[in-house]
Amino acid sequence: MPGADVTFAPVWLGRDEADALLAALIDEIPWEVHRLRMFGRWVDAPRLNAWIGDAGASYRYSGNTFEPRPWTPALAELRDRVQLACGASFNSVLANLYRDGSDRMGWHSDDEPELGPEPVIASVSLGAERAFRFRAKAGGDVLSIELTHGSLLCMGAGAQRLYKHELPARKRVAAPRVNLTFRFIQPADRRHELRSRLW
Ligand SMILES: O=C(O)CCC(=O)C(=O)O
Numbered sequence: 001m002p003g004a005d006v007t008f009a010p011v012w013l014g015r016d017e018a019d020a021l022l023a024a025l026i027d028e029i030p031w032e033v034h035r036l037r038m039f040g041r042w043v044d045a046p047r048l049n050a051w052i053g054d055a056g057a058s059y060r061y062s063g064n065t066f067e068p069r070p071w072t073p074a075l076a077e078l079r080d081r082v083q084l085a086c087g088a089s090f091n092s093v094l095a096n097l098y099r100d101g102s103d104r105m106g107w108h109s110d111d112e113p114e115l116g117p118e119p120v121i122a123s124v125s126l127g128a129e130r131a132f133r134f135r136a137k138a139g140g141d142v143l144s145i146e147l148t149h150g151s152l153l154c155m156g157a158g159a160q161r162l163y164k165h166e167l168p169a170r171k172r173v174a175a176p177r178v179n180l181t182f183r184f185i186q187p188a189d190r191r192h193e194l195r196s197r198l199w
């Protein structure tokens with residue numbers, strides 16, 4: 001991917017560990033339906049979500065402000081390992097539960113101001129294998145990769161600034177998939193500093 005620092009480990013977790021983690025997360029995460037503002041209307045997100053993180057790591061997207069829920073035991077342990085693997089620090093995670101192949105996420109970049117100018121975002125996938133697609137904002141071909149059970153995708157510099165990504169529906173899939181995107185939310189005072197530097 002020209003200009004973007006993206007790495008992918010298809011078998012980051014072994015099968016037994018990935019199976020156990022999938023079951024634990026479906027059970028212990030407080031899943032909810034997030035309502036999103038789209039083209040002036042409020043709609044239910046086509047998946048379940050939870051925003052989890054350190055106190056103060058609140059996140060604004062699609063017309064909402066989400067206050068973080070506390071780390072669960074499995075997520076706190078996983079965060080430490082993801083930090084080592086991707087070489088970055090994370091204070092929060094957006095958890096996505098795709099109940100079956102109809103659940104999906106549309107084209108977007110994770111470029112909200114609280115993520116800072118060149119965020120590192122680490123994405124762990126568990127459960128049903130689904131396609132993940134990148135498209136350069138400048139145009140050109142779509143790049144598709146299969147996000148396997150137990151895989152780790154690190155999206156670094158350039159990935160959000162230059163590209164959009166999506167998780168399209170895959171109707172034949174009946175099994176659930178959990179995806180975790182670990183993020184670093186800039187503290188509120190630092191956000192102010194980042195914004196005022198633009199003026
Ligand atoms: O489910 C995925 O693999 C992608 C999730 C995603 O792009 C996000 O949470 O921002």
Ligand SMILES: [Fe+2]
Pocket residue numbers: 108109110165
């Ligand atoms: Fe994303």
